[in-house]
Amino acid sequence: MPVYTLTVNGEERVVDAPADMPLLYVLRDLLGITGPKYGCGVGICGACTSHIGDNVARPCIVPIQSIGAQPVTTIEGLANGGVLHPVQQAWIDEDVAQCGFCQPGQIMTAVRLLEQHSNPTDAQIDAAMSENVCRCGTYVRIRAAIKRAAAASGSR
Amino acid sequence: MSHRLNRNAPHDTTPESSTTRRRFLQYTLGGSATLVLGGAFVGADDAEASVSLPELGEILDFADVIRLAETPYANNLVLEVTADNRVRFELPRLDKGQGIATAFAMLVADELDADYARTDVVLSDRRADRPFSITGNSAAIRALWGPVRSLSAQARARLVTAAARRWNVSASSLRTSQSKVIATDGRSATYGELSADAALVLVPLISVTPKSISQYKVVGTARPRKNARDIVTGAQKYTLDVDVPGAMPTVVARAPDIKGAVLSWNGSVASSMPGVLGIVPLPNGIAVTARTFKQAFDARDALQITWRPGPVRGLSDANVRSTLQQINTPLTPVLPLVGSLTATYEFPYLAHAMMEVMAAVADVRGQSAEIWYASQSPNYIAAEIAQAIGIPASKVKIHVPFAGGSFGRRLFGEVAIEAALVSKALGRPVKLMWTRNDDMRHGRFRPMSRCAIRASWLAGATLSFEHHVAAARNDFRHGLGDALSAAGVNVVPDLFNQVGFVTMISLPYRFGSTSTKLVEREFNVPTGSWRSVYSGVMTAANEIFIDEMARARGYDEVDFRLRHLDSAAAERCLRHVASAGSWGRAMPPGHAQGIAIHAEYRSAVAYLVEIDTTGPEPRLSKAYCAVDVGVPVNVSGLSAQMQGSLIDAWSSMFRAGNHLDDGRIREGSFGDFLWSRMNHSPITTEVHVFPAEAGAQPGGAGELGITAAAAACVNAYARATGTRPRRFPIQEFA
Ligand code: FES
Ligand code: FES
Numbered sequence: 001m002p003v004y005t006l007t008v009n010g011e012e013r014v015v016d017a018p019a020d021m022p023l024l025y026v027l028r029d030l031l032g033i034t035g036p037k038y039g040c041g042v043g044i045c046g047a048c049t050s051h052i053g054d055n056v057a058r059p060c061i062v063p064i065q066s067i068g069a070q071p072v073t074t075i076e077g078l079a080n081g082g083v084l085h086p087v088q089q090a091w092i093d094e095d096v097a098q099c100g101f102c103q104p105g106q107i108m109t110a111v112r113l114l115e116q117h118s119n120p121t122d123a124q125i126d127a128a129m130s131e132n133v134c135r136c137g138t139y140v141r142i143r144a145a146i147k148r149a150a151a152a153s154g155s156r
Numbered sequence: 157m158s159h160r161l162n163r164n165a166p167h168d169t170t171p172e173s174s175t176t177r178r179r180f181l182q183y184t185l186g187g188s189a190t191l192v193l194g195g196a197f198v199g200a201d202d203a204e205a206s207v208s209l210p211e212l213g214e215i216l217d218f219a220d221v222i223r224l225a226e227t228p229y230a231n232n233l234v235l236e237v238t239a240d241n242r243v244r245f246e247l248p249r250l251d252k253g254q255g256i257a258t259a260f261a262m263l264v265a266d267e268l269d270a271d272y273a274r275t276d277v278v279l280s281d282r283r284a285d286r287p288f289s290i291t292g293n294s295a296a297i298r299a300l301w302g303p304v305r306s307l308s309a310q311a312r313a314r315l316v317t318a319a320a321r322r323w324n325v326s327a328s329s330l331r332t333s334q335s336k337v338i339a340t341d342g343r344s345a346t347y348g349e350l351s352a353d354a355a356l357v358l359v360p361l362i363s364v365t366p367k368s369i370s371q372y373k374v375v376g377t378a379r380p381r382k383n384a385r386d387i388v389t390g391a392q393k394y395t396l397d398v399d400v401p402g403a404m405p406t407v408v409a410r411a412p413d414i415k416g417a418v419l420s421w422n423g424s425v426a427s428s429m430p431g432v433l434g435i436v437p438l439p440n441g442i443a444v445t446a447r448t449f450k451q452a453f454d455a456r457d458a459l460q461i462t463w464r465p466g467p468v469r470g471l472s473d474a475n476v477r478s479t480l481q482q483i484n485t486p487l488t489p490v491l492p493l494v495g496s497l498t499a500t501y502e503f504p505y506l507a508h509a510m511m512e513v514m515a516a517v518a519d520v521r522g523q524s525a526e527i528w529y530a531s532q533s534p535n536y537i538a539a540e541i542a543q544a545i546g547i548p549a550s551k552v553k554i555h556v557p558f559a560g561g562s563f564g565r566r567l568f569g570e571v572a573i574e575a576a577l578v579s580k581a582l583g584r585p586v587k588l589m590w591t592r593n594d595d596m597r598h599g600r601f602r603p604m605s606r607c608a609i610r611a612s613w614l615a616g617a618t619l620s621f622e623h624h625v626a627a628a629r630n631d632f633r634h635g636l637g638d639a640l641s642a643a644g645v646n647v648v649p650d651l652f653n654q655v656g657f658v659t660m661i662s663l664p665y666r667f668g669s670t671s672t673k674l675v676e677r678e679f680n681v682p683t684g685s686w687r688s689v690y691s692g693v694m695t696a697a698n699e700i701f702i703d704e705m706a707r708a709r710g711y712d713e714v715d716f717r718l719r720h721l722d723s724a725a726a727e728r729c730l731r732h733v734a735s736a737g738s739w740g741r742a743m744p745p746g747h748a749q750g751i752a753i754h755a756e757y758r759s760a761v762a763y764l765v766e767i768d769t770t771g772p773e774p775r776l777s778k779a780y781c782a783v784d785v786g787v788p789v790n791v792s793g794l795s796a797q798m799q800g801s802l803i804d805a806w807s808s809m810f811r812a813g814n815h816l817d818d819g820r821i822r823e824g825s826f827g828d829f830l831w832s833r834m835n836h837s838p839i840t841t842e843v844h845v846f847p848a849e850a851g852a853q854p855g856g857a858g859e860l861g862i863t864a865a866a867a868a869c870v871n872a873y874a875r876a877t878g879t880r881p882r883r884f885p886i887q888e889f890a
Binding site: 001017018021022025028029030032034035036037038039040041042044045047074075076078079084088091092093095096097098099100101102103104107122125126127129130131132133134135136137138139140141142143 | 252253254255378379380381383384385387388389390391392393394396397399405430447448449450451509510511512513558559560561563589591592792793796799800801802803804807825826827831832833834835836837838839840841
C-alpha cells in the first residue's frame with residue numbers, strides 16, 4: 001500500500017493506506033482522530049465535515065490520494081491549545097448541542113462561513129449551513145451561536 | 157465495592173412507602189476509604205413485600221408504570237464523594253442528548269451543597285440489581301427525583317456529622333456550601349477531606365430530609381450541558397470512539413428486502429482482500445471484520461450472496477394503507493339534526509434516523525461478554541445477547557456510552573447482538589457499525605397509522621368525540637412488558653399495546669361522550685416506539701381536528717379551546733403563547749398563525765407558530781412555546797427539548813416519511829429521508845418555561861413537545877392555505 005505524509009492539525013502523520021481510502025477512515029481508523037463522525041459515508045449529512053486546505057470538505061468522500069500537501073484540520077485542531085475558537089465558545093455559551101454528534105461538522109462549517117462573511121445574514125446562514133443535518137433539531141441555537149460568534153469577533 | 161460497612165436504620169424515602177411494608181437500607185459501601193452511598197431493598201420477605209400498587213385505571217400514564225416497577229429498587233443508586241473532593245453519581249439511564257446527566261448533576265449538587273463544577277454524573281453500566289431501569293416515556297427525572305434527593309441529603313448529613321465530630325461542635329451549628337462544611341468560627345473542611353470519616357458515620361446527627369424546592373439554587377436555572385466543551389472540541393466519546401484495544405471494524409452485508417436472509421454465499425474473493433480479518437454469517441446477513449471500515453466495506457461488497465426473499469415481499473404502502481382502512485373500528489353514525497365533523501388523518505412509517513448510526517463494541521471471551529452499547533434498556537439487551545451466544549445473562553457486562561440520539565430506537569439493540577455473535581465467532585473484540593443504509597432500510601419505524609375522528613355538537617355544546625386508530629403494531633418487546641407485570645399490571649401480551657395506548661393518550665377537553673379505540677395489525681415491518689409513541693400521531697390528529705371543528709362551528713381556535721379545556725396547566729400554556737405571539741394579529745396573504753396544546757407526562761405545553769406559504773415551500777418564520785413541567789431542572793436543556801421537538805414536528809408532518817415498496821424500504825439516507833435542515837427551520841423559537849411552584853412534582857419533558865408542535869404547524873398551514881391536510885408529510889401529498 002502507498003505511504004502518505006499528511007499534515008493533520010498541525011502535525012505530520014505518516015500513513016500506509018490504499019489510494020482510494022476516504023480521509024474519514026484514515027483519520028478515525030488509522031490515526032485515532034475520532035472528532036469527525038460517520039453519519040452517512042456519502043457526503044450528504046455533514047457529520048464528518050473538516051477543513052482540507054482552505055476548503056470545507058467531507059472526508060468521507062475525499063480519497064487520501066487527492067489531498068497532497070494540503071493541511072487537514074479536524075474539530076480537534078480548531079482550538080488554540082486550551083483556548084477555544086470563538087465559534088466553539090459561542091456554541092457553549094448558547095448551549096447548542098443536544099446529542100452533539102453533528103456538532104463537530106456544524107462548527108467546522110460555521111467557522112468557514114464566518115471567515116467568508118464576518119457578519120452573515122440569515123440568508124447566508126441558511127445557504128452555508130443547510131448541508132449539515134442535525135437530527136436533534138438544534139438549528140435555532142446554531143443560528144444564535146453563529147451570530148454571537150460574529151458579534152464577539154466584531155467587537156475585538 | 158459490594159460489602160456493607162455500616163448498616164443504618166431502615167430508611168423509607170419514596171412517596172408510596174407509607175402505604176407499604178417495603179424497607180430500604182441506606183448504607184455506605186466498604187472497600188473504599190471514601191464515602192460511597194448506596195441503598196438496597198432488604199428483608200427476607202422481599203418476595204412478598206406486597207407493594208400495594210394502584211390498579212391500571214389509576215395509573216395516569218405510562219411513566220408511572222416504569223416508576224412503580226422500579227420502586228423496590230429505587231434507592232439502589234451509587235453516589236460517591238472522592239478524596240480529591242469531587243462528587244460522582246452513577247446515573248442508571250441513557251443520556252442521548254436529552255440532557256439528563258446535566259440535570260442530575262444540578263440536582264445532586266443542589267441537594268448536597270456540592271460545587272456544581274466538581275459534580276460529575278457518569279452513565280451507569282448495566283445494573284442487574286435495577287432490572288427495570290429503562291430510559292423511556294420521558295420518565296427519568298420523574299422516577300429518580302425522589303431517590304436522588306434522598307441519597308444526596310443522606311450524604312450531606314454524614315459529611316456534616318463527620319465535621320462535627322472532628323471539631324467537637326454541634327452538627328446543627330454547621331453549614332454547607334460549595335463542597336465544604338463550614339463552622340461558625342470560620343473553620344472549614346472540604347467534602348473530600350471529610351469523606352473517609354463520613355464513611356464511618358452510623359447515624360447522621362442532622363436531618364436527612366431533602367430540601368424544599370424553594371431552597372434550591374441550581375435547580376431551575378439554565379446551565380450549558382456538562383459535556384458541552386467535550387462536544388465542541390471533538391473529545392466526546394461515542395460508542396465507536398471508545399478505545400477498546402484490538403476491537404476491529406465490522407460491517408454487515410444485508411439483503412435488499414426487510415428481514416431477507418442468506419440463501420447461499422461465497423466469500424473466497426472477499427476473504428483474501430487486504431485487511432480482512434474474518435467473515436461471519438449472521439441470521440440476517442454476512443459480517444466482515446477488517447482493519448479499517450474502508451476495507452470492511454470493500455470486502456463486504458465483494459461477497460457473492462444469494463438472498464431469500466424477505467417475509468414482507470409483496471407488501472407496499474398501498475396494501476398497508478387499505479388494510480388499516482378496512483380494520484379500523486367504524487365510527488358511530490351521527491343523529492339527525494346534530495352538527496358533526498368527520499376526518500381521517502394518515503401517517504407514514506417513519507425512521508428514527510439518529511445522527512449516530514447503530515453501533516456496538518463486543519468482546520466475548522469464553523463464558524463472558526463485555527459490551528459497549530448505548531442502550532435504553534440494558535437488562536433486556538443483556539438477556540438477548542446471553543441467549544444469542546449461549547451464556548448466562550449474569551456474565552454479560554454492558555457499558556453504556558453517551559449516545560448520538562435515540563428517539564426510542566435504542567430500546568432495541570440488534571447491533572449489540574450482532575457484535576456479540578461476531579466477536580464470539582472470531583474470538584476477538586469487534587466494533588460493529590450499521591451503515592446509514594442499514595439503519596434506514598433495516599431499522600425500525602414509527603408504525604403507519606390511520607386516525608378516524610368524528611365529533612358531534614348541538615348549538616354550543618359538544619356532544620361526542622370519537623377517535624378510532626388503526627395502526628401497524630408497535631413493538632414493545634424491549635423490557636416494558638416485564639416492567640408492567642412488576643408494577644402489578646397483569647396483562648396478557650395481546651393486551652399490552654392497549655395498555656400502552658390507554659396510558660399514553662389524553663384528551664384534556666370536555667367533549668361530552670368520548671371514545672378512543674386502537675386496532676393494530678402485524679405486518680412484519682419492524683416497528684418501535686418513536687419519540688412520543690401514540691400521542692405524537694393520535695393526539696396531534698386530535699389537535700388538528702379541533703382546529704377544524706372550531707372553524708366549522710364559527711369559533712376562534714383559541715377561544716374554542718379555552719371553552720372546552722379541562723387542564724389548568726394546558727390552559728396556562730395556551731394563554732401564554734396566545735399573548736406572547738399576539739394571536740389573531742393581521743398577517744399578509746399566505747401567512748398565518750397556528751396553535752395547539754398537549755398535556756401528558758404530568759406536564760403541559762403549547763406552541764404558536766407563524767408560517768409563510770408564499771415561497772417555493774412553506775416555512776415557519778417564528779415560534780413561541782410555553783411549557784409547564786411542574787419542576788424544571790435545567791431550563792436551558794428543557795427549552796432545547798422544546799426547540800428540537802418543533803424541528804421533529806416540522807420534519808415529520810411536512811417533509812419526511814418512509815415508503816414500503818414490495819417489502820423494501822425506499823429511502824436510504826438523508827438524501828431521500830428529507831429531515832429538516834437549517835433552511836427549513838424558524839429563525840427564532842422563544843420558549844417560556846414556567847418556574848416551579850411550591851409543592852410541585854416534576855413531570856416529563858423529552859417527548860412532550862412533539863404533539864402540540866406538530867399540530868400547531870399543520871394548523872398554521874391549513875389556515876394559511878385554506879386546505880385541510882389529511883395525509884402526511886404534507887409536502888408529499890399537498
Ligand atoms: S459522513 Fe461525511 S457527509 Fe455524512
Ligand atoms: S445535536 Fe444531535 S444531531 Fe445535532
